[in-house]
Amino acid sequence: MMNEKQAWELSAWDAHQTLERLRKREVSALEVTDAALLRAEKTAHLNAVVTATPERARADAQRLTGPFAGVPHFIKDLAQVAGVRTTWGSAGTGHFVSKKSDPSVTSFERLGFVSLGKSATSEFGLTATTEPLSFGPCLNPWDETRTAGGSSGGAAAVVAAGVVPMAHAMDGGGSIRIPASCCGLVGLKVSRGRFDMESSTSLPVNIAVHGVVTRSVRDTVDFWRAYTKLVPSRLPPIEVVRPAPARPLRISLVTTTARGDLLDLEVKAAVEAVARRLEGLGHHVDPVPCPWSREEQEDFIGLWALLGFAHQKLARLVVHRGFDASRLDAWTVGLADRFLNFKWDSMQRIRRLRRFKERWAELMSTRDAFLMPTLASLPPLIGHLKTDLPFDEQLERLTRTVPFTGMLNVAGAPAISLPLGRSAAGLPIGVQLAAGFGAEPLLLELALQLEADAPWPLMAPATSLADRLATAG
Numbered sequence: 001m002m003n004e005k006q007a008w009e010l011s012a013w014d015a016h017q018t019l020e021r022l023r024k025r026e027v028s029a030l031e032v033t034d035a036a037l038l039r040a041e042k043t044a045h046l047n048a049v050v051t052a053t054p055e056r057a058r059a060d061a062q063r064l065t066g067p068f069a070g071v072p073h074f075i076k077d078l079a080q081v082a083g084v085r086t087t088w089g090s091a092g093t094g095h096f097v098s099k100k101s102d103p104s105v106t107s108f109e110r111l112g113f114v115s116l117g118k119s120a121t122s123e124f125g126l127t128a129t130t131e132p133l134s135f136g137p138c139l140n141p142w143d144e145t146r147t148a149g150g151s152s153g154g155a156a157a158v159v160a161a162g163v164v165p166m167a168h169a170m171d172g173g174g175s176i177r178i179p180a181s182c183c184g185l186v187g188l189k190v191s192r193g194r195f196d197m198e199s200s201t202s203l204p205v206n207i208a209v210h211g212v213v214t215r216s217v218r219d220t221v222d223f224w225r226a227y228t229k230l231v232p233s234r235l236p237p238i239e240v241v242r243p244a245p246a247r248p249l250r251i252s253l254v255t256t257t258a259r260g261d262l263l264d265l266e267v268k269a270a271v272e273a274v275a276r277r278l279e280g281l282g283h284h285v286d287p288v289p290c291p292w293s294r295e296e297q298e299d300f301i302g303l304w305a306l307l308g309f310a311h312q313k314l315a316r317l318v319v320h321r322g323f324d325a326s327r328l329d330a331w332t333v334g335l336a337d338r339f340l341n342f343k344w345d346s347m348q349r350i351r352r353l354r355r356f357k358e359r360w361a362e363l364m365s366t367r368d369a370f371l372m373p374t375l376a377s378l379p380p381l382i383g384h385l386k387t388d389l390p391f392d393e394q395l396e397r398l399t400r401t402v403p404f405t406g407m408l409n410v411a412g413a414p415a416i417s418l419p420l421g422r423s424a425a426g427l428p429i430g431v432q433l434a435a436g437f438g439a440e441p442l443l444l445e446l447a448l449q450l451e452a453d454a455p456w457p458l459m460a461p462a463t464s465l466a467d468r469l470a471t472a473g
Contacts, residue, residue: 001034002031002034002035002038003472004038004042004472005469005472006035007034007035007036007038007039007472008039008162008465008468008469008472009469010027010032010035010036011035011039011162011163011459011465011468012162012458012459012465013165014165014166014214014215014216014218014219014458015068015071015165015166015214015219015222015223016216016218016219016222018032018070018071018165019067019068019070019071022069022070028070029061029062029069029070029114030058030061030062032061032070032071032072032114033057033058033061033070033072033114033116034058036072036116036163036164037052037054037057037072037116039161039162039163040052040116040117040158040163043141043158043161043162043163045139045144046138046139046141046144046148046157046158046161047120047135047136047137047138047139047154048119048120048138048139048148048153048154048155048157048158048161048163049074049116049117049118049119049120049154049158050077050085050087050089050117050118050119050120050121050135050154051077051084051085051087051117051118052116052117053081053084053115053116053117053118054116054117056083056084056115057072057114057115057116057117060109060114060115061114064109064112064113064114065112066110066111066112066113066226067111067112067222067226068111068112068113068222068223068226069112070112070114071112071113071114071164071165071166072113072114072115072116072164072165073108073113073114073115073116073164073165073166073167073168073212074115074116074117074118074119074154074155074158074164074167074168075105075108075115075117075118075119075168076118076119076121076152076154076155076167076168076169076170077089077118077119077120077121077154078121078124078125078151078170079102079104079105079168079170079210080098080100080101080102080105081098081101081102081105081115081118082098082099082100082101083097083098084097084098084117084118085097085098085118086098086118087118087134087135088121088123088124088319089120089121089122089123089124089125089130089132089134089135089151090123090124090132090134090327090328090329090332091132091133091134091324091327091328092315092323092324092325092326092327092328093319093320093322093323094322094323094324096319096320096322102198103198104168104195104197104198104210107195107227107230107231108168110230111223111226111227111230116163116164118154119152119154119155119157119158119167119168120132120135120138120153120154120157121150121151121152121153121154122150122151122153122387123328123329123331123332123387124307124311124332125150125151125152125170125172125175126151126304126307126308126311126331126332126335127150127151127331127385127387127394127398128149128150128151128173128174128175128178128385128398128401128402129147129149129150129153129380129384129385129386130147130148130149130150130151130152130153130154130157130179131147131150131382131383131385131386131387132329132387133329133330133387133388134327134329137382137383137386138153138154138157139157139382140157140160140182140183140379140460141157141160141161141183141459141460141462141463142160142182142183142184142379142426142427142428142460142461142462143379143425143427143462144462145381145382146182146378146379146380146381146382146427147182147379147380147381147382147384147385148160148179148182148183148379149178149179149180149181149182149183149379150175150178150179150385151170151172151175151179152167152169152170152171152175152176152178152179152213153179153182154167155167155168155169155179155212155213156169156179156180156182156183156185156187156213157179157183159183159185159213159214159215160183160184160185160215160459160460161459161460162459162460162465162468165214165215165219166212166213166214166215166219166223167212167213168210168211168212169187169210169211169212169213170197170208170209170210170211171187171189171208171209171211171409172197172200172207172208172209172307172409173207173300173304173402173405173406173409174189174374174402174404174405174406174409176188176189176211176212176213176417177189177374177405177415177416177417177430177432178374178375178402178405178417178430179213180213180374180417180419180430181374181375181379181417181419181428181429181430181432182375182379182428182430183213183379183428183460184419184428184430184456184457184460185213185214185215185417185419186213186214186215186216186217186219186220186416186417186418186419186447187211187213187214187416187417187430188211188212188220188224188414188415188416188440188443188444189209189211189408189409189414189415189416190209190211190224190414190440191209191235191412191413191414191437191438191439191440192206192207192209192412192437193233193234193235193412194209194228194233194235194414194440195209195210195211195227195231196208196209196210197209197210199318203303203307204303204306204350204353204354205303205350205353205354205410206412207303207406207409207410207412208409209409215458215459216451216458217418217444217447217448217451218448220416220444220447221238221241221444221448224238224440224444225238225239225241235437235438236438236439236440236441238440238441238444240441241441241444241445241448242445242448243445243448243449243452244281244445244446244448244449244452245283245368245442245445245446245449246445248282248283248284249278249283249284249368249369249442249446250283250284250286250366250367250368250369251275251278251283251284251285251286251367251368251369251370251371251433252285252286252287252288252291252367252369252370252371253271253272253275253285253286253287253288253370253371253372254287254288254289254290254291254370254371254372254404255268255271255272255287255372255373256289256290257290257376257403257404258290258292258293258294258296258297258403259294259297259399259403261376261399261400261403263373263376263377264376264377264378266378266421266423266424266429267373267375267376267377267378267421267429268373269421270373270420270421270422270429270431271371271372271373271421271431273420273421274371274420274421274431274450275371277420277450277453277454278371278450281449281450281453285371291360291363291370291407292356292407295352296352296353296356296407296410297399297403297406297407298349299349299350299352299353300353300406300407300410301338301395301399302338302339302342302345302346302349303349303350303353303410304335304406305335305336305338305339305342306339306346307335308331308332308333308334308335308336308338308339309335309336309339309340311328311332311336312325312328312332312333312336313325313336329387329388330387330388330389330391331387331388331389331391331394332387334391334394334395335391337391338391338395353410356407356410356411357410357411357412357437360411360412360413360436360437361436361437364413364435364436364437364439368435368436368439368442369433369434369435369439369442369443369446370432370433370434370435371431371432371433372404372431372432372434373404373429373430373431373432374404374405374417374430374431374432375401375402375404375429375430376400376401376402376403376404377400377401378423378427378429379427379428380397380401384397384401385397385398385401404432405432408434411437412437413434413435413436413437413439414434414435414437414438414439414440414443415432415433415434415435415443416432416433416434416443416444416447417430417431417432418430418431418432418433418447418450418451419456420450420454420456426461433446433447
């Protein structure tokens, strides 16, 4: 059994290095698992883990095979794992234990990942912070007065805190990229059809995908290379990813929102600094307006309201029969009410959103990538986006905070958030790159080039590894 000091020493490894140490037999999968479980216990105050499964994890560590065999992670609590409680971030689910695992979870098991349990999420993943009223806020390891983002906030918090090197996440409107930005991580949202969320394929616009949050670009590359071999799709494979793009790229810089809202000055400065770095690396960068209109952004909010309505009215059918809709968070109820108020023009909104895929393809015909912020602000303080605010106030705050992610889900395009900026107070600032449909390899090559140009910390330094080792004795 590892002691605390040894457990924290292992926390400095990303998944790539963990696998190297496992192959060399410098450490066993059970030791890696026990160390991660101990780190999870020591960081429990972050409220990032909803359900821990230590006995199951120790058993899996000794039986699972695959390219990531022995690497610990967490499953986001919107996915079902057989025999484990699933809450979907909602008090309405009660104490529901899933009878079967979702196909996405089975894929992670086939890759060899050892799940330590379920990570925290907002209710049904419907907002950009992880502060569900039933479970309380998930804290950001960089600054515990701030949100870890959402809806994959728990996943981002356990990775940034050094508990695990990567974790399962989902993205239907920014839910991988937003927490990656808040917590100083790498978060790739892949193209539609690469790894779709099971329920998303039945939506009027298929917007949601599975993925991971990681500390290093190479871990993201390794994951997607392994996944696309395991589950091939019609999209170009992610097999050959060079350490940098093969040619100079044409990149469009966006620092204005569709509504014309002002960015936080430190966020704007961080994105412009990355633009200069890209030019220094030989790429051509030109400023352009926001690539979607205010009307299209409003249409996305309408789609989001439809999701809130669906969860309110259909949860007993699609979640479980005992679901209690009277216990939903106020934000979910507010979304449902908004849909009812605007339901008569919902089909027109859907038609416009469906056309955006073609418009995005047209935009990408004259460039290789867009560069833009992930969030328009620094990671918000806990409570700024809480789900019991008056609905209109929360909607306005969300619209101002996350105006750059949702329409990329509508486009079905790949986008990646990279921890390329820091505020004066040391908070991470995510910078987002987006490309054409199926162009994940190009984004990953650009990400590798930027990472090599100026590497970032692999963990949140709020409590440094040296301090943790000293405290552990």
